[in-house]
Amino acid sequence: MKKYLFVLRKPAHSGAFAQEMLDIILTTAAFDQHVSLLLLDDGVFQLKSGQQPEHCGYKDTAAIFNALELYDVTEIYVEAESLAERGMLAGNLFLPVQVLNRREISGFMQGFEVVFSG
Amino acid sequence: MPQDYKSTPLEPRHKITVKFTLQINSSPYQSNAGRTACEFIIAAVAGGHQVLQVFFYHDGIYHALKYATPPDDEFSQIQQWQVLAKEYQIDLAVCISAAQRRGLLCSDEAWRQGKQDNDLADGFRIAGLGQLLAATQEADRFIVWG
Numbered sequence: 001m002k003k004y005l006f007v008l009r010k011p012a013h014s015g016a017f018a019q020e021m022l023d024i025i026l027t028t029a030a031f032d033q034h035v036s037l038l039l040l041d042d043g044v045f046q047l048k049s050g051q052q053p054e055h056c057g058y059k060d061t062a063a064i065f066n067a068l069e070l071y072d073v074t075e076i077y078v079e080a081e082s083l084a085e086r087g088m089l090a091g092n093l094f095l096p097v098q099v100l101n102r103r104e105i106s107g108f109m110q111g112f113e114v115v116f117s118g
Numbered sequence: 119m120p121q122d123y124k125s126t127p128l129e130p131r132h133k134i135t136v137k138f139t140l141q142i143n144s145s146p147y148q149s150n151a152g153r154t155a156c157e158f159i160i161a162a163v164a165g166g167h168q169v170l171q172v173f174f175y176h177d178g179i180y181h182a183l184k185y186a187t188p189p190d191d192e193f194s195q196i197q198q199w200q201v202l203a204k205e206y207q208i209d210l211a212v213c214i215s216a217a218q219r220r221g222l223l224c225s226d227e228a229w230r231q232g233k234q235d236n237d238l239a240d241g242f243r244i245a246g247l248g249q250l251l252a253a254t255q256e257a258d259r260f261i262v263w264g
Contacts, residue, residue: 002254002255004254016219020176023247024247034225
């Protein structure tokens with residue numbers, strides 16, 4: 001068993017990218033690995049409440065994020081500056097998250113054995 | 119890893135062999151991810167290290183298109199992968215779901231889908247995300263490009 005960190009940096013509906021990252025996240029969790037997520041930059045939009053992706057023909061990735069708890073994926077981290085730069089608060093997100101400051105990120109990443117960047 | 123690996127001797131420089139798994143996420147004409155990764159593989163093997171698997175995901179699956187036909191005077195990324203795979207026995211694994219989404223089907227898969235196609239270049243194989251996971255478990259280091 002290894003500790004996996006998935007760093008999500010792209011917005012919710014940028015092609016199939018976010019959806020394909022969720023596929024890896026679910027696969028990793030299904031293999032009983034320790035999975036954490038870190039949302040940086042535009043990645044914070046992936047957890048924005050009130051998405052209506054059906055209007056642009058995308059799958060509702062929020063439903064997949066909501067299912068992560070069933071796979072014991074509950075450690076979701078968000079960078080404070082990424083939220084602030086986009087005028088968002090942790091309360092605008094549809095999942096409970098832990099907020100980290102930018103200066104804490106590199107030290108935080110060192111606690112993981114495998115880091116997926118996306 | 120030395121910056122200029124070409125000037126270093128080809129004998130293993132480290133006593134420890136590091137096992138790498140690599141992932142390529144962008145297409146050959148979208149970024150230089152593939153070329154950088156190939157240079158990395160050459161340097162890693164020259165340094166006595168081992169590359170367990172290169173996994174092609176997202177638009178990275180376009181590296182495995184059999185019928186990519188660049189002009190004769192242009193660099194062929196697919197050829198470089200094929201040479202590396204043959205010389206170093208590197209496992210070039212293409213994600214099945216990402217490939218199917220984008221229309222890259224090997225003949226078996228095409229048959230299962232009721233289609234006629236055979237797009238997978240020699241030297242590559244179709245694989246699932248579980249095989250990527252297994253490769254990250256076995257590797258000491260995992261590096262993502264693109």
